[in-house]
Amino acid sequence: MPEPLPLESGVALPDVTVAYESWGTFTGDNAVLVLHALTGDSHVVGPAGLGHPTPGWWAGIIGPGLTIDTDRWFVVAPNVLGGCQGTTGPASPAPDGRPWGSRFPRISVRDQVALEARFADLLGIDAWACVLGGSMGGMRAVEWAVSYPDRVQRLLLLACCAAASADQIAWASPQLAAIREDPNWCGGDYHDRGRGLGPHIGLGVARRIAHATYRTAEELDTRFGRRPQPGEDPYDATAPGRFAVESYLDHHAEKLVHRFDAASYVALTAAMNGHDVSRGRGTMAEALGRVTARTVVAGSTTDRLYPLSQQEELAELIPGAGPVERIESPYGHDAFLIETRRLAEILSTLTG
Numbered sequence: 398m399p400e401p402l403p404l405e406s407g408v409a410l411p412d413v414t415v416a417y418e419s420w421g422t423f424t425g426d427n428a429v430l431v432l433h434a435l436t437g438d439s440h441v442v443g444p445a446g447l448g449h450p451t452p453g454w455w456a457g458i459i460g461p462g463l464t465i466d467t468d469r470w471f472v473v474a475p476n477v478l479g480g481c482q483g484t485t486g487p488a489s490p491a492p493d494g495r496p497w498g499s500r501f502p503r504i505s506v507r508d509q510v511a512l513e514a515r516f517a518d519l520l521g522i523d524a525w526a527c528v529l530g531g532s533m534g535g536m537r538a539v540e541w542a543v544s545y546p547d548r549v550q551r552l553l554l555l556a557c558c559a560a561a562s563a564d565q566i567a568w569a570s571p572q573l574a575a576i577r578e579d580p581n582w583c584g585g586d587y588h589d590r591g592r593g594l595g596p597h598i599g600l601g602v603a604r605r606i607a608h609a610t611y612r613t614a615e616e617l618d619t620r621f622g623r624r625p626q627p628g629e630d631p632y633d634a635t636a637p638g639r640f641a642v643e644s645y646l647d648h649h650a651e652k653l654v655h656r657f658d659a660a661s662y663v664a665l666t667a668a669m670n671g672h673d674v675s676r677g678r679g680t681m682a683e684a685l686g687r688v689t690a691r692t693v694v695a696g697s698t699t700d701r702l703y704p705l706s707q708q709e710e711l712a713e714l715i716p717g718a719g720p721v722e723r724i725e726s727p728y729g730h731d732a733f734l735i736e737t738r739r740l741a742e743i744l745s746t747l748t749g
């Protein structure tokens with residue numbers, strides 16, 4: 398970006414880069430903005446590989462002939478400000494050439510959206526035909542519709558909230574502590590210490606905590622029960638092995654540690670904690686009353702982290718939004734990534 402980005406904190410962030418992916422052709426009124434979740438990225442469509450750590454997280458929904466048909470829509474997925482997939486974040490070089498590290502300024506969901514609005518300006522997109530996102534992506538989507546009502550024509554809010562709750566901040570708290578108390582955190586200035594010398598243990602602990610909140614007690618019980626991980630014995634007195642569910646969480650921790658930066662995890666989690674679309678805008682009803690987009694709100698019936706009551710609040714206070722579209726799923730919060738058939742059904746009411 399040619400100009401520094403003024404942040405809510407009063408700091409101006411220089412040399413901001415936005416990395417993004419897009420599919421389809423822009424015809425002036427067909428742009429769809431897809432906003433990823435905490436550890437997601439711009440890779441919404443396509444296989445893993447070629448620099449992409451995970452396969453596209455909505456590959457079954459977006460593409461030629463699919464629900465968001467890229468023969469019709471121009472789909473844009475930017476990587477978030479503060480993340481680690483190409484858009485400026487704590488691991489990016491500051492103007493002095495060294496990683497920002499602890500010097501990376503505090504950012505908010507509003508700052509992330511302000512950058513995305515500038516990015517839209519650069520692409521020549523005055524208004525999005527649709528903005529959609531789940532979880533942290535949903536926080537940005539609702540912030541977009543409140544900050545720039547005339548730039549959002551349709552809105553899909555998935556598994557998200559109008560303001561982070563005390564419960565969500567509480568779950569984030571041990572995750573942040575695990576990273577910051579890892580001796581390799583080094584106050585946030587570990588990026589130039591060399592590969593393998595970051596706070597990987599802390600990030601892994603954070604992911605284990607988070608991943609358990611993304612799923613449900615019932616699913617974990619049904620799927621893993623009290624089974625030991627094959628070849629391991631949790632009752633071995635000298636070298637206790639793991640239960641299968643522990644091994645499962647270890648696996649998700651290890652995968653994240655290999656693809657994600659701990660300082661981004663901290664910066665993004667802090668931004669999510671600060672999310673409150675009504676901050677400085679009167680009551681929640683007044684803030685959400687600014688939305689003019691045709692809106693659909695959807696949530697998972699078993700989401701214990703972003704409970705359906707949060708989506709009910711959004712649906713109730715956003716003018717014209719119908720009742721919440723319920724995603725009946727055993728998968729809790731992660732339903733917005735897994736239940737693609739139901740998601741396609743919900744999306745087609747907006748983009749079909």
Ligand SMILES: CC(=O)SCCNC(=O)CCNC(=O)[C@H](O)C(C)(C)COP(=O)(O)OP(=O)(O)OC[C@H]1O[C@@H](n2cnc3c(N)ncnc32)[C@H](O)[C@@H]1OP(=O)(O)O
Binds near residue numbers: 531534645648
């Ligand atoms: C909107 C966004 O952009 S969000 C970002 C999306 N991507 C991610 O978050 C990546 C991390 N993954 C996840 O969060 C979830 O796996 C999802 C939501 C993407 C998919 O969920 P599911 O399909 O239900 O996958 P699930 O949670 O069962 O995990 C499967 C993995 O666990 C492994 N696993 C299952 N049981 C065990 C066990 N007992 N021990 C070790 N590993 C295990 C599987 O082998 C599989 O490994 P792989 O992913 O390396 O192939």
Ligand SMILES: N[C@@H](CCO)C(=O)O
Binds near residue numbers: 435436531731
């Ligand atoms: N699996 C998702 C869940 C958070 O919404 C992520 O890692 O971003």
